[in-house]
Amino acid sequence: MAENVDITGKRVDKLSAAPTPHNTPSGTAAPISSAKAPQFMTIEEGDEGLGEKLGSLAYDISSLPASVRRRLSALKGLEGERNKLEVEFQHAILELEKEFSKKYEPLYARRAEIVRGAREPTSEEIEKGEYDVESNGEAEQEKAVETKGIPEFWLTAMKNDLMISEAVTTEDEEALKHLVDIRLSYPEKPGFTLEFEFEKNDFFTNTVLKKTYYYGEQPTRESIFLYDHAEGDKIEWLPNRDLTVRVVTKKQRNKTTKQTRVVKSTVKRDSFFDFFTALQVGEDGEDAEVDENGEDIDDLIARDYEVAENFKERLIPHAVEWFTGEILALENYDNFSDIEEEDEEDEFDDEHVLNLKDKTSADDEDSLVSDDDEVQNNQNPTECRQQ
Amino acid sequence: MAENVDITGKRVDKLSAAPTPHNTPSGTAAPISSAKAPQFMTIEEGDEGLGEKLGSLAYDISSLPASVRRRLSALKGLEGERNKLEVEFQHAILELEKEFSKKYEPLYARRAEIVRGAREPTSEEIEKGEYDVESNGEAEQEKAVETKGIPEFWLTAMKNDLMISEAVTTEDEEALKHLVDIRLSYPEKPGFTLEFEFEKNDFFTNTVLKKTYYYGEQPTRESIFLYDHAEGDKIEWLPNRDLTVRVVTKKQRNKTTKQTRVVKSTVKRDSFFDFFTALQVGEDGEDAEVDENGEDIDDLIARDYEVAENFKERLIPHAVEWFTGEILALENYDNFSDIEEEDEEDEFDDEHVLNLKDKTSADDEDSLVSDDDEVQNNQNPTECRQQ
Numbered sequence: 001m002a003e004n005v006d007i008t009g010k011r012v013d014k015l016s017a018a019p020t021p022h023n024t025p026s027g028t029a030a031p032i033s034s035a036k037a038p039q040f041m042t043i044e045e046g047d048e049g050l051g052e053k054l055g056s057l058a059y060d061i062s063s064l065p066a067s068v069r070r071r072l073s074a075l076k077g078l079e080g081e082r083n084k085l086e087v088e089f090q091h092a093i094l095e096l097e098k099e100f101s102k103k104y105e106p107l108y109a110r111r112a113e114i115v116r117g118a119r120e121p122t123s124e125e126i127e128k129g130e131y132d133v134e135s136n137g138e139a140e141q142e143k144a145v146e147t148k149g150i151p152e153f154w155l156t157a158m159k160n161d162l163m164i165s166e167a168v169t170t171e172d173e174e175a176l177k178h179l180v181d182i183r184l185s186y187p188e189k190p191g192f193t194l195e196f197e198f199e200k201n202d203f204f205t206n207t208v209l210k211k212t213y214y215y216g217e218q219p220t221r222e223s224i225f226l227y228d229h230a231e232g233d234k235i236e237w238l239p240n241r242d243l244t245v246r247v248v249t250k251k252q253r254n255k256t257t258k259q260t261r262v263v264k265s266t267v268k269r270d271s272f273f274d275f276f277t278a279l280q281v282g283e284d285g286e287d288a289e290v291d292e293n294g295e296d297i298d299d300l301i302a303r304d305y306e307v308a309e310n311f312k313e314r315l316i317p318h319a320v321e322w323f324t325g326e327i328l329a330l331e332n333y334d335n336f337s338d339i340e341e342e343d344e345e346d347e348f349d350d351e352h353v354l355n356l357k358d359k360t361s362a363d364d365e366d367s368l369v370s371d372d373d374e375v376q377n378n379q380n381p382t383e384c385r386q387q
Numbered sequence: 388m389a390e391n392v393d394i395t396g397k398r399v400d401k402l403s404a405a406p407t408p409h410n411t412p413s414g415t416a417a418p419i420s421s422a423k424a425p426q427f428m429t430i431e432e433g434d435e436g437l438g439e440k441l442g443s444l445a446y447d448i449s450s451l452p453a454s455v456r457r458r459l460s461a462l463k464g465l466e467g468e469r470n471k472l473e474v475e476f477q478h479a480i481l482e483l484e485k486e487f488s489k490k491y492e493p494l495y496a497r498r499a500e501i502v503r504g505a506r507e508p509t510s511e512e513i514e515k516g517e518y519d520v521e522s523n524g525e526a527e528q529e530k531a532v533e534t535k536g537i538p539e540f541w542l543t544a545m546k547n548d549l550m551i552s553e554a555v556t557t558e559d560e561e562a563l564k565h566l567v568d569i570r571l572s573y574p575e576k577p578g579f580t581l582e583f584e585f586e587k588n589d590f591f592t593n594t595v596l597k598k599t600y601y602y603g604e605q606p607t608r609e610s611i612f613l614y615d616h617a618e619g620d621k622i623e624w625l626p627n628r629d630l631t632v633r634v635v636t637k638k639q640r641n642k643t644t645k646q647t648r649v650v651k652s653t654v655k656r657d658s659f660f661d662f663f664t665a666l667q668v669g670e671d672g673e674d675a676e677v678d679e680n681g682e683d684i685d686d687l688i689a690r691d692y693e694v695a696e697n698f699k700e701r702l703i704p705h706a707v708e709w710f711t712g713e714i715l716a717l718e719n720y721d722n723f724s725d726i727e728e729e730d731e732e733d734e735f736d737d738e739h740v741l742n743l744k745d746k747t748s749a750d751d752e753d754s755l756v757s758d759d760d761e762v763q764n765n766q767n768p769t770e771c772r773q774q
Binding site: 061062065066067068069070071072073074075076077078079080081082085086088089092093096097100103104107108110111114115120121122125126127128129130131132133134135147149150151317318319320321323324 | 448449452453454455456457458459460461462463464465466467468469472473475476479480483484487490491494495497498501502507508509512513514515516517518519520521522534536537538704705706707708710711
């Protein structure tokens with residue numbers, strides 16, 4: 001069931017497997033094939049010579065009369081002409097998307113002002129939303145005076161999206177409380193950029209963290225944009241605040257002197273902020289089929305792209321409804337149960353930590369401890385490996 | 388796991404269930420959420436009061452300070468402004484689609500000429516396709532002279548699409564051999580029309596069979612087109628040629644006179660040509676939740692729309708590659724195995740035929756026969772019910 005997700009945008013055709021009622025998961029919208037959204041493409045597993053097959057026939061038409069083959073060849077030529085037009089169409093759609101993005105911008109900018117408490121809404125603006133805004137009493141009133149903007153607005157919205165919330169750890173939340181805006185912009189090349197703006201915080205020094213997704217094209221044969229690759233900003237973590245690693249402390253005893261010393265090392269741990277780290281994929285998609293945790297790299301890329309799409313198509317356009325959660329009433333969350341079954345509790349994996357021993361000097365007699373006082377941010381460490 | 392597919396386009400929000408790796412079927416492209424394609428929407432099962440909930444909060448924000456609720460209400464108002472712009476965006480995309488459809492038209496018209504043999508391709512046109520067009524020998528040459536156009540072009544293409552071919556019976560093929568063009572056009576209201584052109588045949592008198600899909604809109608809250616309903620042409624069947632029914636002959640004996648008489652009745656049978664019959668759905672989607680065969684009407688509508696999308700997005704744009712089958716090499720047909728497991732042989736169901744007995748006069752002593760000589764087109768009758 002493994003499949004090749006197209007990374008290079010150079011090898012596969014636009015058409016995915018035919019959707020059928022049999023492979024349509026219940027509880028989701030009917031899959032609609034669309035030529036208008038960049039897509040992940042799958043090709044048949046083990047179809048090594050696919051590149052060579054492009055443009056040649058996979059099925060035998062040689063038994064047909066030459067006159068029919070001449071007509072088919074003409075049709076194939078006409079289809080090539082048509083595909084060139086569809087490339088134009090795809091570019092036109094992307095331009096239209098950018099054009100409307102500009103129209104949304106002032107509304108999003110006003111939203112950002114209100115969220116961060118830079119400017120209060122007018123009474124006219126408040127009326128338009130039709131939420132109940134009556135005060136609940138004197139005491140609450142006074143407390144309200146202290147509240148600046150809408151605290152944890154984006155974090156709360158993110159936690160209501162199943163796909164995104166899966167990636168957010170308890171420690172991540174402390175940093176994501178400082179997220180004051182998420183914006184969409186467009187790079188020069190086909191693609192899109194997500195911009196995460198943070199207020200001053202004690203985790204990292206970046207004000208804005210960006211991640212850009214680039215579409216690839218196959219102008220000769222392929223007529224739609226495909227996901228090509230993504231690039232994320234480097235996070236400038238403050239000392240000992242990197243949420244993507246944890247520090248493990250070991251005591252080592254010298255065999256000769258019997259003296260002990262304390263050695264610290266960092267091990268990888270899952271974090272939402274991995275989102276900004278580009279996934280390690282070889283040029284031809286062959287070099288790294290699994291990551292260091294044994295996860296299929298194609299699955300990781302597909303999931304990463306889905307998270308990005310959720311920010312782009314759901315959270316940014318409808319942030320307030322994700323914050324209040326009212327949008328959840330309109331969604332089908334049948335699949336929650338599946339997830340509960342499959343996600344076993346991620347427990348601390350002692351074996352991986354113990355492996356660190358192998359790397360220490362042969363002269364030392366090690367006594368390895370995982371000292372809770374010394375381990376920073378050690379909650380929810382789903383995978384621990386030496387870097 | 389049953390779900391409500393939106394029929395009226397009036398009840399549900401734009402967002403479908405969050406796609407996750409857990410509900411992503413293996414062997415298909417990663418689902419990409421897109422605001423650009425009309426979609427089927429699902430709502431939570433049993434959420435009867437959903438209509439009332441729209442515009443009100445499903446989750447409690449009343450515990451928040453009034454100042455925060457005022458800010459949220461302003462945000463909600465801004466989101467409404469944004470949604471109006473997205474309606475504009477959707478219309479602009481549809482206009483762009485129509486514009487490019489006009490650009491494809493001359494290429495498709497030329498294709499149709501070649502397919503039906505109205506005009507031979509030029510040598511320049513033949514060269515562009517790069518298929519092998521060398522003749523295989525003298526005898527074959529002579530045979531080729533007799534071949535007009537590309538016989539069974541569209542039928543062959545259709546049979547290579549899994550979703551479509553499932554609906555085509557052996558008898559349907561006899562009629563579909565006369566299919567000489569499939570075209571896309573656009574009705575005045577948002578939606579699209581599929582036009583199937585047939586050469587003269589001895590099944591029906593229509594030259595063109597059309598089916599139109601209409602999108603619905605929810606301008607106040609909803610910002611994308613949703614599938615609303617479909618309308619198909621009435622097929623003018625020639626006598627005894629209706630492929631959507633079969634004739635059952637019964638002998639009846641009068642209890643008093645002991646005389647026998649022969650009674651013929653028609654029973655429904657599956658056919659691709661059911662595609663042109665509008666599915667019976669009540670105004671509010673509640674009246675008919677299952678069809679006469681007990682199939683979930685929402686599933687049938689979703690499947691029908693998928694078939695239409697396959698014609699629109701796959702077969703019409705890339706017909707020659709579907710004819711040769713070369714496009715299949717680029718698809719992942721893992722799910723073929725699933726289908727083989729699930730599709731039990733549809734056998735003739737005697738019980739349903741025997742039920743006809745109940746409908747005959749109480750005065751008659753019936754002897755029911757299903758006479759093969761008298762039953763017309765009786766192959767592959769998957770479901771038999773009295774109409």
